[in-house]
Structures are given as C-alpha cells and as structure tokens.
Amino acid sequence: MVSPSTRAPDFVAPRPLRVLGAVVDAYRSIFVSGPAAPLLSRPNPVRRGGFELRLVVDDIREEAGGVRGFDLRAADGGLLPAWRPGAHLDLFLPSGRQRQYSLCGNPRERFRYRIAVRRIDNGEGGSLEMHRDIRPGDPLRARGPRNAFTFVAAPAYLFIAGGIGITPILPMVRAAGARGRLIYTGRSRATMPFVADLPAAEIRPDDEYGPPDIPELIATAPPGAAVYVCGPPPMLAAARRSMFELNPTGSLHTEQFSAPAVLDGTEFDLTLARTGRTIRVGARETTLTAIGRVVPDAAYSCRQGFCGTCRTAVLAGEVDHRDRALPDSERTTHMLPCVSRAAGDALVLDL
Known part of the structure; x- marks a missing residue:
C-alpha cells in the first residue's frame, strides 16, 4: 500500500x-x-451497519471449476432489502468467520440473493467452509447489502x-x-x-x-x-x-475482495485501555489483526477502510489514516484499525 x-x-x-x-x-x-434509477448506485451508497438479515440457503450450484453459486432467501420468506449493482453481503459463517460476497443476481429479484464463491484451498478457510459445510436449508446470518x-x-x-x-x-x-x-x-x-x-x-x-x-x-x-x-x-x-x-x-x-497487504508499515506499541494490555503491532500486520489477538470479537467488516464498522476511539497517539470513510471532523479522535496505524511509536485505543 x-x-x-x-x-x-x-x-x-x-x-x-x-x-x-x-x-x-x-x-x-x-x-x-428516470425508469432505470433503481439500478444506479446513490452518491453515498455505503451503509456502515447494514441490515441484519436472517437468511436460508435455497439452492447451491456448480458454476465453474472451483466456483459454487448460492441462492439465499429470507428465513421468513419475505422480501429482501433492495440493492444496486456493485453491492455485497457480509456473511457470518457457522464457524464465526465473516466474509464479504458480491451480489451477482438481478437487483429487481427481491425474494432471492445470489452469490458465487471460489474455493481457495490455501486461503483463510472461509471459502472452504462455504464449499464443504454449507448445504441447502442451512441458516446464515448476514449484514447488508452495502455498496462501495x-x-x-x-x-x-x-x-x-x-x-x-x-x-x-x-x-x-x-x-x-x-x-x-x-x-x-x-x-x-x-x-x-x-x-x-x-x-x-x-x-x-x-x-x-x-x-x-x-x-x-x-x-x-x-x-x-x-x-x-x-x-x-x-x-x-x-x-x-x-x-x-x-x-x-x-x-x-x-x-478487490481481500484486505490489502501492509507494504510500508513500521512496528508500534498498541495499548488497549479497557483491557490494560499493550501489544506489539508488526510492520506487516494491520492494527485490527493485532487487536484480534486480545479482543477476538472486535467488530469489523470490509478490512479495506471503506465501511466504518471497526471505527475506534483514539485516546492517545498520532494516527496514520489510510481509510476512505472517516470525516475530517473525526480524524483527531477516531481511526479505522483495519487499515490505519500509528504515525509514531505508540497508540492508545478505547478497547
């Protein structure tokens, strides 16, 4: 980066x-x-929290070698929230993993969401879980749709x-x-x-x-x-x-679908004020990754600095902001740890 x-x-x-x-x-x-308006994204389309959705896997198909398609419907059988081209869902898998998948169906089809997942054998396990463990009829919790x-x-x-x-x-x-x-x-x-x-x-x-x-x-x-x-x-x-x-x-x-690699980071000390823990953030890891070692349920979503889900208050230290979401009015008091890091040797966060 x-x-x-x-x-x-x-x-x-x-x-x-x-x-x-x-x-x-x-x-x-x-x-x-005009009549095509539902297909165009609004100027500020990103929802920070998104809708909390209870979905059910309706159908699974082989779309190509190593790629499986999933049809999802509302657990209550009702209408799903509207979306526009470019939108994605945050899926919470049974293991606790959280992954983002683009919606690839028809935005006017309100009773079904469609996603496709490529199996990555040497990845972090989310695609393997979708391919190996998810079956028609399984419930899935989701957040969205959101659009960046x-x-x-x-x-x-x-x-x-x-x-x-x-x-x-x-x-x-x-x-x-x-x-x-x-x-x-x-x-x-x-x-x-x-x-x-x-x-x-x-x-x-x-x-x-x-x-x-x-x-x-x-x-x-x-x-x-x-x-x-x-x-x-x-x-x-x-x-x-x-x-x-x-x-x-x-x-x-x-x-891009994955978090960007940290290419120009430096190590720093990160203190989590609520836990009283100080940890070392490596030069090639994100602040969010380091936080996850102490607070495994810390909120996050995109891991790319656009959604604002991981927004955290900064109690001390200077921040090297690398996000696309925080307004200027919050940049002295908050940060997005998925991409931003310390501009100096240490940070203290309200975690």
Missing part, C-alpha cells in the same frame, strides 16, 4: 471535456431520475473482470446494456463462472490469449467512459497506473 499522501483512491473523479460533460449530465438526468463499488451514470462503460471478479461486474453489465463492453479474463474457460450467461462478452482466458495486457485493454475505452475493473491485485494496480494517461476524460472504478 502506498502512503496516504500519494495513494490513489479506488474511485477517481472524471475530468470531462465540456461536450462530454454535457453528455454525462444528460445520461445522469435520464438514468438517475458505485455504478455511476456514464455515456459508455468498459468492464474488465478477472476470474471471480465477474461477480460484482455481472449486474452492472446487464444494467449498462448496449452502452457497456465486457472483457472477461481468467485462467481457463472451465474456471470462469457465468460464461454461458454472457454471449456478448469478450472471453479471454489466459490459456488461449495469454495474460491480459490491462493498459492495452483500457486504451480501447471510448473517451469519457466509466472503466470498471475487478480482479486480482496486479490487474487493479495496472489499471490505476495507466488509466488517466490513456483515457484522461474517463473515470476508473476498482474493487
């Missing part, structure tokens, strides 16, 4: 030319206030999805219709879910086309287009490096 003074946000505001600006405004007036991957109004869209990164992109592609172009990459067709549902997509598996050249793909976006990229970290990094050199009038939107 680059330092807060230089790190680029996942959403970078467009710098449209005057004519393109007028076109975007026209689309906004049609698609925000905003689907904006634009005259044109370019979507680039890598593997399981297709899940938040899929509803956006459907909503964009003829204005959108999807380039879908992955290891092989056999491992890429939903290929059969995307007859108009450009399917580019690595074993047929080689690894994708992200700058080359971004260069094909029309001027002023909204470019959405979701996939592995190298894909996102390449998009951020090249976007505005190649398409200065467009906007870039990215999402």
